[in-house]
Amino acid sequence: MRPDIVVVGGGIVGCCVALELATRHRVKVVVLERAIPGAEASSAAAGILGAQVEAHELEGAPFDRDLFSFMIAARARHASLDVELVERVGFGTGYRPAGALKTTMGDVAALHAKYAFQKALARVAFLDGAEARQLEPALSAEVKAAVHFPDDGQVDPPLLLRALHQACVASGVELRSGAMVRGVRVEGQRARGVDLVDGVLEADRVVVAAGSWSSLVGNLPTGLRKVHPVRGQIVQVETRPPIVRGVVMGDRGYVLARADGRTLLGSTMEEVGHVKEVTAGGVHQVLTQALALLPALASAPISGTWSGFRPAAPRPILGATFVEGLYVATGHHRNGVLLAPESGRLLADLVVTGRCDRDLSAFSPIE
Numbered sequence: 121m122r123p124d125i126v127v128v129g130g131g132i133v134g135c136c137v138a139l140e141l142a143t144r145h146r147v148k149v150v151v152l153e154r155a156i157p158g159a160e161a162s163s164a165a166a167g168i169l170g171a172q173v174e175a176h177e178l179e180g181a182p183f184d185r186d187l188f189s190f191m192i193a194a195r196a197r198h199a200s201l202d203v204e205l206v207e208r209v210g211f212g213t214g215y216r217p218a219g220a221l222k223t224t225m226g227d228v229a230a231l232h233a234k235y236a237f238q239k240a241l242a243r244v245a246f247l248d249g250a251e252a253r254q255l256e257p258a259l260s261a262e263v264k265a266a267v268h269f270p271d272d273g274q275v276d277p278p279l280l281l282r283a284l285h286q287a288c289v290a291s292g293v294e295l296r297s298g299a300m301v302r303g304v305r306v307e308g309q310r311a312r313g314v315d316l317v318d319g320v321l322e323a324d325r326v327v328v329a330a331g332s333w334s335s336l337v338g339n340l341p342t343g344l345r346k347v348h349p350v351r352g353q354i355v356q357v358e359t360r361p362p363i364v365r366g367v368v369m370g371d372r373g374y375v376l377a378r379a380d381g382r383t384l385l386g387s388t389m390e391e392v393g394h395v396k397e398v399t400a401g402g403v404h405q406v407l408t409q410a411l412a413l414l415p416a417l418a419s420a421p422i423s424g425t426w427s428g429f430r431p432a433a434p435r436p437i438l439g440a441t442f443v444e445g446l447y448v449a450t451g452h453h454r455n456g457v458l459l460a461p462e463s464g465r466l467l468a469d470l471v472v473t474g475r476c477d478r479d480l481s482a483f484s485p486i487e
Contacts, residue, residue, distance in 0.1 A: 123150040123294070125471060126314055126323040128301050128337060131162035132277065132457060133449050134329035135284040136464025137471075142291040145472040150321065151288065152299035152314065154333070162331075164428020165457050166354060166376060166384050167277045168367050171195040172242055172269040173220040174455055176234040183237060186482040187435060191455065192242065193478075194462035198275060201461045205283040208290060213283055214276030216379065219366035220269045221256060223413065226371060228265040235267045243270050258363050258414050274367055274376055277457055303338025304328070304446060311445035315339075325445040325471055332394070332431040334450040341442045344485050347451045349394050349429035352387040353402035355410070357420035359383045364414070373409030375417070383420065385410040388427075398425045430454055438463055438483040439470065447471055448485040 125141055127134045130153030138149045168174075171191035177183055202215035224231040238244045245268040252266035253259045288295060300317040304326055313322035315338070328334050332349035362377035377383040388402045403425060411417055433451030436459060440447050449467050452459045469476040 121148060123148045123321070123323045125149050125325045125327065126321055127151045127327045127329055128314065129153065129328065129330035129334070129450075130295060130297070131329070131331055132281055132284065132460040133162075133331070133452065133463055134327070135281070135288055136460045137327055137329055137449055137467050138293045138464075139284060139288050139291060140464045140468035141471065142288065142293045145468060147472065148292070150294045150296060150323070152296050152301055152316075152321070154300055154330075155297070162281050162456070163278050164352070164354065164426055165277045166374070166386050167214070167275040167280070167457050168220070168374065168376065169195050169198055169217075169273045169275060169458050170220055170269075170367065170455070171272060171458060172235075172238060172244065173222050173267075173272050173367070173369055174458075175238070177237055184435070186479075188241070190436070190462065190478070190483075191458060194455075194459045195271065195273075197461045197465065198273075198458075202275075205287055209283050209286040211279070211283055213280040214378070215273065216275070217271060217273035220272035220369065221252060221266050221366060222269070222369045223252060223259065223263045223266040224371055225260070225262045225264055225412070231265055231267060244268070245270070256364050256366070256368055258416050259368070260413055260415055262412070272367060275457060276378060280457070301330075301337060304340060304443070306339060306443055306446075309443055311443050325447065327447045327449060327467065327471065329449040331450060331456075332429040334431060334437075334448065341446075343487050344441060344448065345433060345437050345451065345487050347431040347433045347437065348391075350432040350453070351390040351392050351395065351427055351429055353390075353398055353406060353427045354384055354386040354425065355403055355406045355422060356424035357383050357385065357417060358423050359417070359420050363416060363420070368413060370409055370413040373406060373413065375410050375414055382423070383417070385417070394429060396427055396429070398427050402427070431456065436463065436483045437485050438467060439480045439485055441485050
């Protein structure tokens with residue numbers, strides 16, 4: 121059956137778009153994935169819901185209120201999505217609103233200055249080193265101060281992705297793995313589907329949600345904002361009981377623990393193209409940062425390492441293009457998991473009805 125909408129990309133963003141289209145708008149959707157759904161950034165991500173810890177004042181640059189508001193709304197959406205997926209497929213996302221702690225071993229005044237604006241906008245607390253260690257006892261004695269964001273949290277991305285896949289299939293979405301998209305099919309300045317290496321898939325509308333490969337999809341119109349890959353390497357260790365309660369961020373890296381004791385240490389930020397490797401230097405950097413933050417990790421056994429590509433752009437890219445019926449949902453960079461469910465809701469509304477309840481002009485795909 122000819123689909124109404126084709127989604128290019130089977131990661132968390134693409135699946136969130138597809139699920140919203142199928143469940144709320146009752147349209148026929150096909151999701152195309154070049155490998156297996158979620159094989160890239162979606163499964164490699166740590167799953168930090170850092171709406172506040174990832175938002176801070178930048179010296180010499182205005183505060184991005186549009187993005188901050190978007191991130192706060194997206195964080196709230198995760199709570200309802202977890203409940204929804206449990207109802208639909210019998211299991212959730214690993215959602216844990218256990219808070220986040222941004223620490224420093226250096227300039228306390230600079231840390232305070234970066235986050236002071238949030239006092240008027242959301243819950244936040246400034247702690248000295250002793251207070252921070254009361255919250256997270258394993259913190260290094262070198263930690264001088266911290267900012268606590270009690271409403272931030274985490275999900276488990278592989279679990280989230282499995283739940284999304286099952287919910288999509290149960291809702292009638294067709295997921296195609298190994299589907300190599302050559303480009304968007306455009307006729308008369310209107311999207312008519314996609315060209316595959318083995319044929320054509322016609323549809324009235326196309327959503328490009330291919331992560332860090334989005335800008336490489338063929339036949340996109342000129343004048344669209346670009347994304348590029350930024351590699352991140354993660355080391356997983358085992359700490360039972362969990363060594364930290366919430367997400368703990370240092371001056372450069374982070375540590376978060378799952379409820380079962382899996383503890384993720386991350387992450388590098390590497391401009392290396394689509395070179396998916398775990399390197400000695402990357403692992404050394406991650407471990408050095410994590411051990412400085414939580415010295416007790418030195419005795420934890422390493423149980424895994426991996427890397428993935430963040431789709432990097434100055435701001436998320438979300439909305440309609442010059443071509444009628446062609447939409448883009450990518451460029452979420454470090455906050456892909458956080459923003460995915462809300463991005464899916466907004467874009468699905470825009471694709472089907474031509475409008476949504478948030479002004480997306482700040483995130484337009486058009487340069």
